[in-house]
Amino acid sequence: MAESAVQALTPIPLDLTEKEPLQILHVDDDVGFLKVAKYCLETQGPHQVDTAQSVEQAKEKMQQKTYDALVCDYKMPEEDGLQFLKELRDHGNNIPFLIFTGKGREEAAIKALNLGADRYLNKQGDPETVYGELAHAIHQAVKAKLARQAMMESERRYRSIFEEALDAIFVADAETGILLDCNQAASKLVDRDKSELVGKRQRILHPPEQIEGEFSRTFKEHLKEKEGQVLETQVITKNGEIKDVEIKANTLELKGEKLIQGIFRDITERKRIEQKLRNREERLRQALETAVDGVWFIDTEGVTTYVNDAMAEMLGYTKEEMLGKSVLHFASQEEIERFNKLFQRRKKGVREVLQFTFRKKSG
Structure with a gap:
């Protein structure tokens, strides 16, 4: 009877960007239901569904194969779905996890979502509607995970470039001038640990004569001038040493906050050589004139x-x-x-x- 109830199911078109077919593990202690669910999901779209009748069996299968998503019942005899979910999350496993149960209670749904479940779905109802919703929820959960992974990878690459850059980089809040981040080269430039810089106003980087009110003169100029403008100024180290720098800055928006990122290049040696050349040229000019x-x-x-x-x-x-x-x-x-x-x-x-x-x- 269960099989005849699903004969009329038709595939629901889904916007797939992830790899195909999706590898899904479905955990439920009802063997007959697992058979129906496998048929329905594989009919709904490009899915390869494996089944497990217990959490223990699911763990064994997960050791042998990598899955894109996990669909699990809430109440099962030995270890229930919430215990399984908590165990996975505690071990850092962020596989998309969907609770699919006929025993839906609001408090259970809230607990599941708080433990890190991607969705909490009721398996009661019209098969086409129920499994269409499940298939859609699986795809949404997988795409959300891929998006998070892409963002984390992007942030990892940015952090790597940021930290390994030879030039000093400071990031500050454009409104307050408070330093939010800096790389290793920045700490070295002003001879201060990162902990001594983050949370402080950017004026800490400059000698007193470069400060106007709450900000350095160049900070103000970069905010009002065109992007990428290079300005020369000076910074002061923790022990009072003055260094000549040129700063290229650009503004950006992150999570609704306007930030300014400055790339500081130490030009102290270049300025010293330039001054030495000017002095030599002046001596030569005087020699020629006389x-x-x-x-x-x-x-x-x-x-x-x-x-x-x-x-x-x-x-x-x-x-x-x-x-x-x-x-x-x-x-x-x-x-x-x-x-x-x-x-x-x-x-x-x-x-x-x-x-x-x-x-x-x-x-």
């Missing part, structure tokens, strides 16, 4: 890029009158052809020392 001999720089096209006072005075010009002009402007007519040949050889990499005659401004 030189007794004339110094004249031209580019590969013969255009004047620099002359010192001695050179300008030698020809009777000011430096401003000579800058930007071709060297040919100051050459005698006989020397122009020699200069043109010199330029051609110089472009080929030929280095040589030559003497030229120039016309003074007075002629």
Whole structure:
């Protein structure tokens, strides 16, 4: 009679994104019901249903095979469905678990859901409706698990990239400026443990002269300027050392909260080298300016890029009158052809020392 009751069942189309067919384990102490349920579920969609008449038998099957979902009765002689559910969850097994029972009580349903059941379904009623709902619930539970796994994997990859990044990364609440997270490079940059940073306002990262009210100057600028703008500023370590940094920041929204993520790159050494080069260039400039001999720089096209006072005075010009002009402007007519040949050889990499005659401004 049970089989004739299900002959009219028709497959219910489901939106499947998970692997097919789904491997389902159905646990119930009623052998006849298991047979009917297996037929109905395998008729409803791409399902492979294995059955177990007790929790103990189900455990044995789960050791031999991996299942996508578990459907279990509530009341069974030895170990009931809720005890089985609790045992699985206590051991970290998050397989989609659906209670499918004819003994439905509200308190039992609440307890099952609190223990981590995905659904609590009543098996009484019209077979097509009951098994259609069960099949749909199984698919929804499996898809929810896959979505959670995908999110966890995404978070794991992000955390791995975040922690292993060479640049320091700080994440703060955009409204309060409170630091919510930072990576290892960030802790190293300011010589503070993560526990000393998270929960503090981001102004703790900067020297006093960089602070405006509750925030650093760059924090305010990043909030109002376009995404990805790079700003230079300074940070201060726990022991008071000042470091030069450049910060690239972007804002993002997570769970309704607006956050700002800043990538800090230590440029202290670069700034030191740049300053050293500027100092050397200044010393060279002073040496050239005070030189007794004339110094004249031209580019590969013969255009004047620099002359010192001695050179300008030698020809009777000011430096401003000579800058930007071709060297040919100051050459005698006989020397122009020699200069043109010199330029051609110089472009080929030929280095040589030559003497030229120039016309003074007075002629």
